[in-house]
Amino acid sequence: MTSKWTLLLIPLMTSCFHSTLGAKTNRNNYANISDIGELSKHHAVSLSLSDILPQHHKTYDKNRAPKLLGQPTVVYFHVTVLSIDSINEESMTYVADIFLAQSWRDPRLRLPENMSEEYRILDVDWLHNIWRPDCFFKNAKKVTFHEMSIPNHYLWLYHDKTLLYMSKLTLVLSCAMKFESYPHDTQVCSMMIESCKYG
Numbered sequence: 643m644t645s646k647w648t649l650l651l652i653p654l655m656t657s658c659f660h661s662t663l664g665a666k667t668n669r670n671n672y673a674n675i676s677d678i679g680e681l682s683k684h685h686a687v688s689l690s691l692s693d694i695l696p697q698h699h700k701t702y703d704k705n706r707a708p709k710l711l712g713q714p715t716v717v718y719f720h721v722t723v724l725s726i727d728s729i730n731e732e733s734m735t736y737v738a739d740i741f742l743a744q745s746w747r748d749p750r751l752r753l754p755e756n757m758s759e760e761y762r763i764l765d766v767d768w769l770h771n772i773w774r775p776d777c778f779f780k781n782a783k784k785v786t787f788h789e790m791s792i793p794n795h796y797l798w799l800y801h802d803k804t805l806l807y808m809s810k811l812t813l814v815l816s817c818a819m820k821f822e823s824y825p826h827d828t829q830v831c832s833m834m835i836e837s838c839k840y841g
Contacts, residue, residue, distance in 0.1 A: 691768050694751045694799065701750075704773050708748040717775045718745040719835060724810075734819045735783060736831055743808045744775050751803050761806075764797045769807065780834040784814040 696702050707715040720743040728737035751772070754762055779785060788794040788810040795809035817831035 689754055689762065689764065691765070691771055693754050694764070694768075695771070696750060696752060702772075704771060706773065708746070708750055708773055710747065710749050715746055717777075719743070719777070720745075721833070721835075728814075731819060731821075734817055735814055736817055738813045738815060738833065740811050740813065741808060742811055743806060744777065745804060745806045746775060747802065747804045748773060749803050751799070751805075753799075753801065753803065757801070761798045761800045764799050764805075766793070766795055766797045766807075769797065772805075774805075774807065776838040777835050778838045779813055779815065780836045781816045781832065782813050783816055786812040788812065 692699070709715055722741040722743075724739040724741065726736060726738050728735075730736070795807070798806040800806070813833070815831065815833060817829065819827075819829050819831075821827055
């Protein structure tokens with residue numbers, strides 16, 4: 643008889659500079675996302691990073707969380723678990739394929755000129771030049787970004803200056819298993835997300 647398995651996703655609330663990292667879902671931005679490729683269709687004029695940064699670039703500090711009227715920055719997380727496999731009782735690990743969506747507002751950014759679309763798709767590399775949540779999987783032993791046949795991560799900018807970053811990941815996660823009741827044991831495994839700098 644084999645062990646019973648229960649996957650418990652535990653979204654942890656952590657503090658990020660005066661920012662709140664929550665596990666809420668921003669329904670307006672990614673509720674009903676079934677095909678990430680459909681959201682990637684885009685035919686507008688190409689942009690450069692300077693098109694969305696403040697005109698005086700030195701006033702923008704990518705290391706400071708954006709705050710509207712002095713309020714904490716709220717970051718929304720949404721995890722879609724695509725599959726769970728490779729449960730290894732010896733190493734106490736399991737593998738999960740997921741879509742991870744992160745959403746936050748940065749009122750310091752500018753909207754591209756003549757932006758008539760609901761959103762604009764941005765170059766993912768621009769995340770190196772703007773503020774972004776510094777989340778990580780606390781109990782991950784390995785994280786792999788999917789790059790077949792192109793990197794599976796995308797960045798959108800909406801009219802209210804909300805940024806949505808979505809990526810497809812494969813995680814090797816640790817799980818503290820207990821076998822005192824084997825073979826009638828039930829294992830509860832978590833997927834823990836925290837802030838790297840402010841956890």
